[in-house]
Every structure is written in C-alpha cells, then in structure tokens.
Amino acid sequence: MADPILRAEQLAKTYRSGESDLTVFSSLDLELRAGESVALVGESGVGKSTLLHLLAALDTPSGGEIYFEQRPLSNFSEIELADYRNRKVGYIWQNHHLLPEFTALENVMMPLLIGETPREQAEGVGRKWLEAVGLTQRAWHQAGELSGGEQQRVALARALSSEPRLLLADEPTGNLDQNTGESIIDLLLSLPRTYHLAAVIATHNLGLAHRCDRLLRIEGGRCLEVDPSPAQPPAER
Secondary structure, three states: OOOOOEEEEEEEEEEEEOOEEEEEEEEEEEEEOOOOEEEEEOOOOOOHHHHHHHHOOOOOOOEEEEEEOOEEHHHOOHHHHHHHHHHHEEEEOOOOOOOOOOEHHHHHHHHHHHOOOOHHHHHHHHHHHHHHOOOHHHOOOEHHHOOHHHHHHHHHHHHHOOOOOEEEEEOOOOOOOHHHHHHHHHHHHHHHHHHOOEEEEEOOOHHHHOOOOEEEEEEOOEEEEEOOOOOOOOOOO
16 A cells, blocks of 8 residues: 555644633544545534644644655745645635635636746646636636636635645535535545545535545544445435
C-alpha cells in the first residue's frame, strides 16, 4: 500500500474558554491516501471543521503532529506553509466565498494568480476546470449571476485549479436543494480516483457519508472508523 499523503498523529486542539481550557480533541490519529474519499461525521461541535482547518494549515494544533508526504508541517517555513495552502490543498466551504464582481473564470484563476502563475496560463487552467465541472458556457458570467449550484461548482473548480493532493470540503451541500446537492455529490466523489487526490468531506448528510470509501466519526476526541456501507442506507438528517 502506498504511503499516505497526509498523516495526523496524536493530534490535539485546545482553546482557552474563560478560566478553563476547552479540549476539542486530544489524541486523534488519521491517515489519508490518494484515490480515496473520506467522510468525516459527528455531532455539531465535535471538531469536524477544526480538524479540516488543522489539515489545511489554517490553524495550528495544540499537540501532536501532521505529516504531509512524510514531512511534519511543524518543520515547514512560512513560505512553505503558504505554498502548501495555495498549491497542495483545495478547500471547499459551505458558503462558497466567491467574489461576486468577478466572473466565474476569474474566480477559478484567483489562486493561480495569487501564486504568481502567468495570466495566460492561469486562464487556460481555469477554462479546463470549468469544463470539468460542466460550466464552460458560464465562464464569463459574474459569480453573482450564477445559481447556488453553479456557484458551488465554480468553488469546486477553484479548489482544483492548483491540482492539489488534498481536497477538503466542509458541508459542501449544506446550502443546496436536494437535486443540486446530489449533482455536487456525484462530482465530488468522482474526483479522488480521476485526479489521484485524497478528499475529506465533513458532513451531516449521512447519505453522502455512506457513499464515500471510508467513514470516520469524531467521538470522544478521537477518529473512529465506521463501516461506510450499511445494509440499509440511513435517512438524511
């Protein structure tokens, strides 16, 4: 079996709350490999979003270590961490955070331009990913003119524009109607094998969770592996 793209060992995160400490998790272990989709479930407040932020190096753990391609993130310089966030990790938020005054294509190009990719090259890459998510005909429409499902597809294309090794999605269908959400789910689940990346999807949608290759539940500060294929598919909640 190939080495994991990313590995977390004894990960801990604690926040100061008034006069006491609030521990989100204290001994969390996790491995992610290319080609797999991993659902992250658990009750609200158990730390799903916090874990995604740590994996994306948007926050730092209170203890433990995260290894990317066998190298600890704590050893990365600030420049290397910025490159990791920009090029190695694609992040999809529940609220897409597109820039409404820019076109769909310009929104997809943005991470590349920030990473100093020449504009002509960035435009070619942006067109490629808009085509991949089925939005070629909407490339020059402003983001504010797109439907909710189209905006989420643009956000997905933007997350993929740097061809990341790791795709992180935080409730990516939470603001979509059922039919639109299903189309986004189908697209999301096709990506890991097609583009040889690891996808982690934090969700309350158990229908989505049970379609992933692996299902991890955060409970008691730890990640517990759960059978992703129950005999009877659970109802969404």
